[in-house]
Structure formats: C-alpha cells, structure tokens
Amino acid sequence: MSGLQEIRLKINSVRNIQKIAKAMEMISVAKIHKAQKRMLISKPYAETVLKVINHIASGNLEYKHPYFKHRNVHKSVGYWVISSDRGLAGGLNANLFRALLHDFNKWNTMGIVIQLAVIGAKAASFLHGIKCTKVVSCISGIGDTPKMSELIGSVKVMLELYEKNNIDRLYIVYNAFVNTLTQIPKIIQILPIVSKHNINHISAKYWDYLYEPDSKVLLNNLLQRYIESQVYQSVVENVASEHSARMMAMKTASDNGEIIVNDLKVLYNKVRQTKITEELTEIISGASVIQ
Template sequence: MQVWQQQGVEVDTTLIGSKAINFFQASGRVVAQTSALGDQPKLEDLLGTVHAMMEHYTEGQIDRLFLVYSQFVNTMTQQPTVTQLLPFPKQEQAEQESRWDYIYEQAPRDILDHLMLRYVESLVYQGVVECIACEQAARMIAMRAATDNAGQLIEDLQLVFNKARQAAITQELSEITAGAQAV
C-alpha cells in the first residue's frame, strides 16, 4: 500500500475484521468495514462490504480490486497473499482458441455481472475463512508452546522441591545422629 501511495496512487480500502480496522483506519480512504464476524462467519455478514467494493468498481471509482489476506498453508506456515480480483487477468492466445461458443437464454452481460459478483463474494469469503484458520493455527501453536513451557516449569519446580526435601531429610538425620552420639 505504501508503494502505491508513494507512486501517487489513491488507495481505497474495505476492511474486514477488527485487527484490520485498527491497523488501516488511519491510512487510505476506508470505503466500508465490518467486524465481529466470530469464528464461524457467514457470507451474509460480508455482503455489505463486498457490494460496496463492487459498486466502486462498476462505477469506475477504482480501476483494480485486490484481496489481501493470510493464506493458510499448514499449521506452521501462513503466507500473506495479494490477489487481483478484478479486472480478470488476460488469457493466453492458445487458451482463447479452444473456447466453445454457447447460446445464452439471458443477455450474456447480465449473466457475467451476476457471476462476477458471486465470484468476488466467494473469494472474499475464502479469504476471511483462511484468515480465521491462520488465527486458529497461531492460537494452537501458542497454546502448545504454553503447555510445553508449563510442563518444563513443573519439572524444574519438582526438581527444586525434591532437592529441598532431600536437604531437609539430610539435616534431620544429621541432627538425630548428633543427638544419639551425645547420649
């Protein structure tokens, strides 16, 4: 975002999630935002922000639409990902030659507009779900580390306790032996 702003590009943001809102609130123009999605977000919770993005794109207020999210690879690896949603990348010539020609009941433009909206909705929802998976993985790793550290702390404290107990027993035995020798 900073690179684009340094190049004089105006960046409009649509923020999803409280962390994104807190982080990006001061930078750029915020078009829409939503938070409090919970651990099981519904597509309906995201529709307002997606429609705001699409409205800005179709009205020509923005020329490109990107999705930035944390991609879940595995529990130990999450990658920050930037994906261009719109406009669609150009197809290679070889791919275009093998296209089929279909006859549509409705106007192709109406179908494409509807499909484009559903496409963006599904990719945004996928991004949100992957971010939640990344967050859960980070929590799991943190809890595993805390459990391991607690186990190590218990072992260390048990060793200190046993040494103190052994020293107390040795002290008592020394006192008993010294008392028996005095008699």
C-alpha cells in the first residue's frame, strides 16, 4: 500500500464501514429498551404460575401429573435451542453453541439421541447435520417482537414427544440477559419439573383446594401455560441479549475503525513526505547539473 490514492481509498472505505457500524449501534440502542421492557413484563407471570403449580401439587391430589414424575434418561433428551436470526452480535451465538456442544458430548458418550426444537436461523444453520441430533421443529424470522402464537407449534411438538415417552428430559438453551454488557449462555431443565420452592414447608400447612373443574384438568392447563411462558420468556430474553451484544459489537467495530483510520493517516503522511523529499531531491539534482 505505497500509493497515496490507494491509502485514501482505504481510509474512505473504513469511514463508510464506521458509519454503518454506528448506525447499527444506534438502532440496537433504541431496540434494547423495548426488548428489556417485554422481558420484565413477562417474567412475573412465569414465576407466579410456577408458584401456583407448586401449591396445588403439594395438596392431597389423587392425580399425579407426569410432568412432576422423575425419569431416568434411557434413550432421548430434547432441547429448545433459541438463537438470533441475524449475526453481527459478537460472540453471542458462538458462546451459546459452545455450551450446547459441551452438553451434547455428555449425552453422546451415553448413546442418547438428542431431539431439537430450533428457534432462530443461526441455530438452524449451525445444528444442521450434527451427529446424534434430530431437528423435529424449526422456527425462524420471529423478529424483535415475538408472539406466543408463533411458538405454540414448537411447544406442542416437544410436549407430545415427552408425553409419549419418546423424550426422557426437556431443556431450554438461550442467552440469559444479565445487563447490557453481560449475556450468559444458559441451559435449564424444564421437564420433569424441579420445584424451586420448599414443598415440605408448604405441605406442613396441610392445606388443600376445592377444584373446579377437577385437579387433572386444572393441572394440565396450568402446566401447559407454564411451559409456554418459559419458552416465551427465554425467547424475549434472548432478543434483549441479542440487541445488547450487537450494540457492543458495533461500538467496538466503530472504535477499532477509528484506530485503523489514524494508522492510515500516519502512513499517508509518511508516504507523502517521502514523495515530496524525492521530488525536492530531483529538483536540486537537476539544478546542480544545469550549473
């Protein structure tokens, strides 16, 4: 890169990329607040549903729902894998897939088949063709405002497999939003349900409910809503993580572009000074020859 014209073109090219990166950063900043709001609104609902489920399950029920029954993993496990549809979000998806493959290796050594419900184009592209895995559902293009209606199909497919004993355990994999700077890949078990509350303490109160309709219908509906809310919560949290990661990635790209431009300007001045020196030397040499 010795020519001045070539260096100028390079500087202009980096400047143009900087403008694009800055624009994408500002777009992500605008979208983060809406994504965080959706995430915070939906979270209490999922927590409250689980609390109600635990209270009902701790009563003197004749009906024991299969979602509460412990299962040993014999043949298959299932995952909802949630990723972004678009890239340019730093290491967000790469870190998620790294954690997922680590979990896959554990099951592969045991000869367990892995069945996947994929949400997000990046996950679909990455998981295509991985050994010992089977994609049973795939959703992409849900955008920045996911709707529960778009996710119900994926939830229904996995629950049917679980109820037919084709899957022994169900997990959700997504990027948990900690703050604007931190997003953590997370793998949580959904089924069978592991209570986060002290059931013994609840049971010690010897309470029970009058059910209308019966406890079986009530638990079936509640557990369906709970699992749907968990999947939805994971999706909206992943969207918030995506925008935060993209904002930081674009900011870093813009800052690095400025460093490159400064280095190119120094190089440009050095080449320019060299050319001026060469021209002066030629002029002086020509003058001395004439004399």
